[in-house]
Amino acid sequence: MNQSIPIRTLHESLTEAEREAVEAACSHYEQRPAAAIDALMIVQQQRGWVDDERLYALAELLGMSATELEGVATFYNHIYRQPVGRHVIHLCNSISCWLQDVGALEQHLCERLSIRMGQTSQTGQITLLPNVCLGCCDKAPAMMLDGELIMDLDKDKLDSILDKLQGEGNG
Amino acid sequence: MDKPLSSHLNIEQPQDIGAYQAVGGYQGFLAALEQAPQKVQQQVKESGLKGRGGAGFATGEKWRFVPMGDDAPKQKYLICNADEMEPGTFKDRWLMEGAPHLLLEGVMIAAYAIGASQAFIFLRGEYRLCARRLQQAIDEAKQAGLLGENIRGSGFGLNILLHQSAGRYICGEETALLNALEGKRANPRAKPPFPQVVGLFGRPTIVNNCETLCNLPGILRHGVQWYQQLSDSPDAGTKIYGISGRVKKAGLWELPMGVSAGHILSLAGGMQDGRKLRGWLPGGASTDFLLPEHLELPMGFDAIAKAGSRLGTGGIIALDDGHCPVGMVLNLLQFFAQESCGWCTPCRDGLPWAVEILSRMEVGKGTQEDLDELSRLCDFMWIGKTFCALAPGAVEPLRSALKYFADDFAEHVDKGRCRYRH
Ligand SMILES: Cc1cc2nc3c(=O)[nH]c(=O)nc-3n(C[C@H](O)[C@H](O)[C@H](O)COP(=O)(O)O)c2cc1C
Numbered sequence: 001m002n003q004s005i006p007i008r009t010l011h012e013s014l015t016e017a018e019r020e021a022v023e024a025a026c027s028h029y030e031q032r033p034a035a036a037i038d039a040l041m042i043v044q045q046q047r048g049w050v051d052d053e054r055l056y057a058l059a060e061l062l063g064m065s066a067t068e069l070e071g072v073a074t075f076y077n078h079i080y081r082q083p084v085g086r087h088v089i090h091l092c093n094s095i096s097c098w099l100q101d102v103g104a105l106e107q108h109l110c111e112r113l114s115i116r117m118g119q120t121s122q123t124g125q126i127t128l129l130p131n132v133c134l135g136c137c138d139k140a141p142a143m144m145l146d147g148e149l150i151m152d153l154d155k156d157k158l159d160s161i162l163d164k165l166q167g168e169g170n171g
Numbered sequence: 172m173d174k175p176l177s178s179h180l181n182i183e184q185p186q187d188i189g190a191y192q193a194v195g196g197y198q199g200f201l202a203a204l205e206q207a208p209q210k211v212q213q214q215v216k217e218s219g220l221k222g223r224g225g226a227g228f229a230t231g232e233k234w235r236f237v238p239m240g241d242d243a244p245k246q247k248y249l250i251c252n253a254d255e256m257e258p259g260t261f262k263d264r265w266l267m268e269g270a271p272h273l274l275l276e277g278v279m280i281a282a283y284a285i286g287a288s289q290a291f292i293f294l295r296g297e298y299r300l301c302a303r304r305l306q307q308a309i310d311e312a313k314q315a316g317l318l319g320e321n322i323r324g325s326g327f328g329l330n331i332l333l334h335q336s337a338g339r340y341i342c343g344e345e346t347a348l349l350n351a352l353e354g355k356r357a358n359p360r361a362k363p364p365f366p367q368v369v370g371l372f373g374r375p376t377i378v379n380n381c382e383t384l385c386n387l388p389g390i391l392r393h394g395v396q397w398y399q400q401l402s403d404s405p406d407a408g409t410k411i412y413g414i415s416g417r418v419k420k421a422g423l424w425e426l427p428m429g430v431s432a433g434h435i436l437s438l439a440g441g442m443q444d445g446r447k448l449r450g451w452l453p454g455g456a457s458t459d460f461l462l463p464e465h466l467e468l469p470m471g472f473d474a475i476a477k478a479g480s481r482l483g484t485g486g487i488i489a490l491d492d493g494h495c496p497v498g499m500v501l502n503l504l505q506f507f508a509q510e511s512c513g514w515c516t517p518c519r520d521g522l523p524w525a526v527e528i529l530s531r532m533e534v535g536k537g538t539q540e541d542l543d544e545l546s547r548l549c550d551f552m553w554i555g556k557t558f559c560a561l562a563p564g565a566v567e568p569l570r571s572a573l574k575y576f577a578d579d580f581a582e583h584v585d586k587g588r589c590r591y592r593h
C-alpha cells in the first residue's frame with residue numbers, strides 16, 4: 001500500500017527541492033504518512049506557512065487524505081495554517097514564566113506592536129503567539145524568536161530586540 | 172561525589188566524540204556488545220534504575236515484556252522520549268545540549284538490550300540547539316563506526332533518527348507519541364496491547380525518557396554495585412533535580428536520589444529577598460502541591476508519594492508569597508486545558524470548565540457553589556475516568572491547592588477580590 005504515488009498535479013504546487021526533501025523524509029520510516037510533520041515543516045520553512053494548495057499536494061505525496069493531514073497539521077502549535085509575519089515571536093506563558101511576571105512583558109509587547117496576542121503587526125513584520133513552557137525555567141521569562149530561544153527577558157531586552165527587527169524594514 | 176550524568180557535561184561546548192571517548196565514553200556500550208542482550212537487561216534490572224519520565228517505572232521491568240530470541244519479530248524499535256513539555260521541567264534540554272554523546276550511548280545500550288535496529292529520538296521542536304548538537308553527535312558516531320551495520324564486528328547494527336516534533340504536550344505520553352511518529356493525530360492508544368509488544372508500526376517498542384537512558388552508560392561501565400552506592404535512599408542512582416520560581420538562583424543539579432527538597436532550595440540560595448515560600452510542586456505542573464513543612468522529605472518516589480504528591484520529573488516549582496495560589500492554579504489549568512488532546516469527554520470538557528470557574532474566582536466573581544463544583548470536577552477527571560493520565564495530572568495541583576490554600580480560595584469568594592491584584 002505504500003508504493004510511491006504517481007506525481008501529477010504536484011509539479012506546480014511544490015518545488016523540486018521540496019519534493020525531494022519530502023521523499024528523503026519518507027525514506028526514514030516504514031510508512032510514508034510518518035513523514036507528515038517533516039513534510040509540513042519542509043514547506044513551512046520555505047514559505048512561512050502551509051496553505052491549502054500545499055496541504056493537498058503534500059497529502060497526495062504522503063499517500064494520505066487531505067483531511068487526515070489537516071488533522072495532523074492543526075494538532076500542533078508550531079505548524080501555521082495561516083500566514084504569519086516575517087518574524088514570529090512565541091512568548092512563554094507557562095508557570096515558571098508566570099511567576100516571573102511575564103504578563104507585564106506580554107502587555108508591553110502588545111502595546112509596542114499595537115496588536116493582541118495571536119495577531120501580526122500592521123507592517124507584516126512581527127507575529128506574536130503564545131507558547132507553552134519552553135524549558136528555560138531557570139532563565140525565565142523566555143521566548144522563541146524565529147525558532148531560537150531567548151531567555152532572561154526584561155523590558156529593555158525586549159525593546160532592543162524589537163528595535164532591531166523593526167529597523168530592518170527601513171534599512 | 173560521583174556525577175555520572177553531568178561531570179563531563181558542558182553547556183557552552185559539549186564534548187565531541189574524541190573528548191567523550193577520552194574520558195571513557197562509549198565503554199559502557201562496548202561492554203554491552205560483549206554480552207548477550209538478556210544479560211544487559213538483567214544488569215539494568217538489578218541496578219534498580221527507575222524511569223525518569225515522571226512515573227518512576229522500573230526500567231528493567233519495562234524491557235522484560237519485549238519479545239526476545241529467534242522467534243521474536245525482526246523489527247523492533249527503541250524511542251527516546253525527549254518531548255519535555257512538562258511546565259517547570261528543563262533537565263532533558265540540559266542533558267542533550269551539554270552531553271549529547273551520553274544520550275546516544277544510552278540509546279545504543281537500550282537498543283542493543285531489546286534487539287532494536289532502529290532508534291528514534293523524539294525531540295520537541297522548540298529545542299533547536301539540542302537538535303543541532305544531537306545531529307552532529309549522530310554524524311560523529313556514524314563516522315566512528317559506532318552506528319550503522321555490524322558495529323565493531325558484533326553483528327549488531329543500529330541507526331538513530333532524530334525526529335523533531337511540532338509542539339504538543341500530549342505527544343510526550345508514550346502511546347500518543349507512537350501515533351505522532353506514525354504521522355497520525357497524537358491521541359493516546361488503548362492499552363493493552365502494550366507498546367513493548369505492539370508499538371510503533373505494530374512492532375515491539377520501548378519508550379524511555381532521555382534522562383533514564385543517560386543513566387545506562389554508567390551502569391554498564393561501572394556495574395550494578397557502583398550504581399547502587401550512588402545513593403543511600405531506596406531509589407538507586409543520581410537524579411537531575413531542578414528548581415524554578417522566585418528563588419535566588421534557579422537551576423539544575425545532579426544529586427543522589429533522595430536528597431531533600433530543602434537541600435535543593437538551599438543550593439538555589441533560598442527564596443529571593445523579601446519572598447517567602449508558600450508551597451511547591453515537586454516535579455512539574457502535574458504534581459500535587461506540598462508545603463514548606465514538607466521540605467525535609469527525601470525527593471524519592473515513595474517518600475513524595477506518601478506525602479500525597481509525586482516526584483514527577485524532579486523539577487520543583489516554588490510558589491512565593493507574592494503570587495496568588497488561585498492565580499497559579501489558573502495558569503496551570505489553562506496549560507492543561509489547551510493541551511488536552513480532546514479524545515475523551517471528562518478532560519476535553521472538564522478542563523475548560525475548571526478554567527472558566529477559576530478565571531471567575533481570580534477576579535473575585537466566584538461563589539461557594541463554584542468551589543464545590545471545582546471539587547466535583549477533580550473527581551470527574553480522576554484516574555480511571557479519563558483515557559490517559561493528562562487529566563488526572565491536571566487535577567493534582569488543583570485538588571491539593573483546594574486543600575492547602577482553602578483560605579485563599581475562601582477569601583476570593585468572601586471578599587470578592589484577589590489581594591494580589593491591584
Ligand atoms: C500527558 C503526558 C505527557 C508526558 N510527557 C512526557 C515527556 O515529555 N517526556 C517523558 O519522558 N515522558 C513523558 N510522559 C511519560 C511517558 O508517558 C512515559 O511514561 C515515559 O516516557 C517513560 O519513560 P521512562 O520509563 O524512562 O520514565 C508523559 C506522560 C503524560 C501522561
Ligand code: SF4
Nearest residue numbers: 512513514515518559
Ligand atoms: S485525558 Fe485528555 S489528553 Fe488524555 S486522552 Fe483524554 S482528552 Fe486526551
